Amino acid sequence: MKTRLPPWFKQKLLDPQVMLTMEGLLDRLSLHTICQSALCPNIGECFSRKTATFLILGDVCTRHCRFCAVKKGQPLPVDEKEPQHLLKAVETLNLRYVVITSVTRDDLADGGASQFVRAINILREKRKGILVEVLIPDFLGSVEALRAVVQACPQIINHNVETVPRLYPEVRPEADYRRSLRTFPTVKDLNPEIITKSGLMLGLGETKEEVVRVMKDLREADCELLTLGQYLQPSSKHHPIARYVSPGEFSEFKDIGKDLGFAEVASAPLVRSSFKAAELYTKAKS
Numbered sequence: 358m359k360t361r362l363p364p365w366f367k368q369k370l371l372d373p374q375v376m377l378t379m380e381g382l383l384d385r386l387s388l389h390t391i392c393q394s395a396l397c398p399n400i401g402e403c404f405s406r407k408t409a410t411f412l413i414l415g416d417v418c419t420r421h422c423r424f425c426a427v428k429k430g431q432p433l434p435v436d437e438k439e440p441q442h443l444l445k446a447v448e449t450l451n452l453r454y455v456v457i458t459s460v461t462r463d464d465l466a467d468g469g470a471s472q473f474v475r476a477i478n479i480l481r482e483k484r485k486g487i488l489v490e491v492l493i494p495d496f497l498g499s500v501e502a503l504r505a506v507v508q509a510c511p512q513i514i515n516h517n518v519e520t521v522p523r524l525y526p527e528v529r530p531e532a533d534y535r536r537s538l539r540t541f542p543t544v545k546d547l548n549p550e551i552i553t554k555s556g557l558m559l560g561l562g563e564t565k566e567e568v569v570r571v572m573k574d575l576r577e578a579d580c581e582l583l584t585l586g587q588y589l590q591p592s593s594k595h596h597p598i599a600r601y602v603s604p605g606e607f608s609e610f611k612d613i614g615k616d617l618g619f620a621e622v623a624s625a626p627l628v629r630s631s632f633k634a635a636e637l638y639t640k641a642k643s
């Protein structure tokens with residue numbers, strides 16, 4: 358369904374110089390961002406604020422989610438220098454709050470958890486007071502892999518459930534809704550100080566009742582922060598957009614989320630799981 362974007366998607370034009378500067382830095386450091394790989398609509402705004410969500414473990418994923426623009430296939434071996442390069446980028450951008458995510462590496466025994474640990478540890482060691490949020494895959498449900506990341510003590514552990522369970526077979530076939538939900542109580546059991554976060558994209562064919570059911574499941578699983586945004590089709594090869602959810606519906610979901618007890622809910626068409634992440638963290642802590 359190739360349709361015109363609704364008026365609420367009007368965005369500031371990208372500043373080409375800002376983009377060149379950021380992309381130049383990332384290229385020099387052989388670093389990837391989910392901002393670029395997933396064609397995030399907020400890239401211009403985030404790069405102009407000198408923030409980004411760093412993608413570790415390469416830019417090729419072992420899974421085939423139908424909504425995702427990230428490259429799929431046989432990933433390269435883990436780059437041992439990646440944590441060092443990440444530190445360099447954080448120093449250059451003088452970041453106080455860093456979001457680290459990854460492709461899913463089902464080809465690795467620990468799903469790549471040890472690379473997350475190396476990245477968090479080097480930032481902790483070299484950047485005193487830095488705040489770290491990690492947006493992790495499900496590590497195929499491995500508690501040992503999750504324990505390793507928890508022990509590195511990021512401020513926030515984010516894991517997106519992405520959509521409602523009925524749509525998993527067609528939207529994210531290799532994922533498992535119940536397995537993803539188990540991430541949050543496991544984190545809280547291991548370290549209750551770590552804030553838990555999740556996110557969904559809307560407009561894939563879910564009903565309002567299904568979204569509210571997932572929000573209740575997340576609260577029952579002790580998830581504290583929630584992001585809700587509009588799915589945008591990266592290309593005609595990707596899952597079609599079922600509909601554009603109105604800003605009014607997003608704010609209704611925000612209210613429902615707050616009533617369900619989420620510490621904070623970011624819910625609007627252009628919201629993405631790490632968009633304005635530092636602000637959401639600060640609000641949750643206040």
Ligand code: SF4
Nearest residue numbers: 418420422425427461
């Ligand atoms: S697991 Fe993540 S990176 Fe891989 S295809 Fe799915 S959404 Fe994209």
